Amino acid sequence: MASGIKDKVVILGMGCSRFGERWDASPEDLMVEAYVEAMSDAGIGPEQLDAAWFSTHMSDVGTGRGGLPMSIALRLPNIGVTRVENFCAGGTEAVRAAVYGVAAGACDIAIALGVEKLKDTGYGGLPVATVGTLTPQWYPNAVAPANFAQLATAYRSKHGVDAGTLKRAIAHVSVKSHANGVKNPKAHLRKTLTEEQVLNAPIIAEPLGLFDCCGVSDGAAAVIVTRPDIATSLGKRELVAFKALRVATSNGWEMHSSQWDGSYFHTTRIAAKRAYEEAGIRHPRAEVSMLEVHDCFSITELVTMEDLFLSQEGAAVRDVMDGVFDADGRIPCQIDGGLKCFGHPVGASGVRMLYEMYLQLQGRAGPRQLKAPRIGLTHNLGGQPSQNVCSVAIVGSLS
């Protein structure tokens, strides 16, 4: 068994652009925004970077392919810049690469940056993606809302939840995230919503309405990582360390066998177990102080609470309605507004989640600062319920 990365790598600095419909900014501008903040936070110069990993999902809009866009936009000193792409989980993949590079001793200081420029397509929602030459010949021209909406139909039939009850519970998920987003100056959507507004919004994909879907945003986020001893030598104190970083990827079992019931994320359960083990967390419900999950849709967040073992199976509806994951609840979730309101620039989102955990652990989260959080968890998902990439990262103060 590998010894894992617990406490081997710390965050030296982070930056995050303002998310939103950034009509004013090119992807290069967004990268610069996140990079400059991260470098300033880290207190280092470009020549101190040993390697870079670059996450962006859409090839045809935004930056284009490869590592070049990041290297050129930031004028990096000819270090290795590698593009990683793993659907909406690419941001965490870039972080994982940088963390592994440092943990392996291959580099002292590495940067991971994610960016997405989604608002140059001319229409709302995610751009239409290409999927090779075979898949389009048999697979439905499916869109994300309908892929994730299917969780709701399967969850309802599995747990005997009536449609109205589930619809109200997922409405609460969105109401809560909107309340949180108001307090975040970098968030895309900063407006409170009522449950009635969510319930009465136009249907996008049965049973998900407009406000069950996250924002489609432009943005970038960056993290600079290093070994604890180097961070200390650079004068850093109260270090935020990686406790675990685990990824699980579907192999077709959910998609093609008849064994998965469609109501949960198989990969999330696997990644969460592995991450808790790596971090030494035995009782997630008691030990996780806060989390940022991949709330691309309200129903995703609800079932994810069960998949991360923070709600018992079938109990997420009740826990959500009881406010367990509200800002003043037992385990605050999406305290920065989440994908729902901070926004979802695909390649950047995993890094953005980490940004909030970092700020909270350092007590720098301003009006949304939680009281003495100890352990933060990020859950970054790419793909769709039936086939996806799920990463779970756990961070906390360096032991």
Next chain:
Amino acid sequence: MLGITGYGAYIPRLRLSRQAVARANAWFAPQFTPRANGARAMANWDEDCITLAVAAARDCLGAGEDRSWIRGLYLASCTLPFGERLNAGVVSEVLTLSETVEALDITGSQRSALSALSAALAKAPSAGPVLVLSADLRQTRAASAQELDFGDGAAAMLVGTENVIAEYLGGGTVSVDFVDHFRGSDADIDYQWEERWVRDEGIVKLMPRAIAAALADANVAAEAIDHFIFPSAIAKLDAQVAKTCGVKAGAVADNLAAVVGDTGTPHALLMLAQVLERATPGQRILVGQFGSGAQALVLRVTDSIDTFRPRVGAAGWLARGVEETNYTKFLAFRHQLELDRGMRGEQDKKTALSTLYRHRSAILGFVGGRCSVSGDVHYPPSRISYTPGAPAMDTQRPYKLAERHGTVLSWSAEYLSYYPSPPHYYGQVDFDGGGRVLMEFTDVGHGDVESGTRLEMVFRVKDVDEKRGFVRYFWKATPVHDTAVPVEE
């Protein structure tokens, strides 16, 4: 004995109310209002001549997996989607026929289905069973008589020498270049000449010649005909031709004008399929059709007639109809009303032909792979199985999903993507006997789909590459129909 050994029909689910059409067009064409009764069959947006033909073939063949005994596949139509690419070849792949089958397209006149039947009767004694298919999906102009009179549909006839249910007694043909209508190779819509001339100088003169020749060849007297099948969109012309030929008035078969409309090339065979569903041993059937001349065949129903039943049958398809009163939907499905698709409708639908060929059995035949070790079913088939803990390699054997039913695990209906008939329904389908495929649902309405809904598979148009003129086909799921829904007339 040589003759028909099986038959099938297909009538699309939607039945467009003629009143709805006439009402919408009354400002422009008030002359149609008095005659706008009943409904015409209306293909869904994802149906074309190939998919209609497949549906009729499956109605005839049933769920049997071994179809290697079929030696010929003749597809007759005047609205084949491909001018070059063997349309019958597509159908053959879809039906998983043997690659050694003789597949051919027969086209050019409304009577080409009878020409195909005639050719099949000539072929079958030496070659073995021939499946004759016919389908049409005819474009018409808005506010035209044809728009009201025509309908979409398909029929199938299996021709062979064993278990014959309708013996072939004889046939007659008249080939004359009588141009009642025509369509140039670059046109979508027929150009029609005056109906009175077509009737009096064409049909009434030419059709009896072919019928007389057929009766003589069969050595059957006209008055001995029990079922007289002659499709025509001209009202009461069937009775007139029957009378001219000496066929008794009671023998004239219903031409389905009130509930389907004239389906074109397949219509004589569609009517024949309907007649065979209720025919009794010993009855004599005359089936004729007009087009660039005339053709007729005489059949005698055998004692084996009750040994064959189509899967749904013409009567079953008629009962499944759902009234459609939205005329703009019809126009949009026929590309006669350009609706705003939004930018999502701009996506390129180019098909990699090399990929299609490599996976043609999976895509067109809907053949998956069943692991010979675990029994797990995979779609698309793969070299390595997904089986947890035991991913066997190269153990999958061809396993056809097309004729199996399934159950909805999860579903949604979305309004986001461009889809010709929103909302776009799709979901995960668990197949009886294993296998799961995320599939589009078609022929569904609000409330038709829930977790646990039982589904059957239909072959449909998946995408149209309008830029290059290519059609991409695949299988879709539709609720299993247990109860018949009567059509409002």
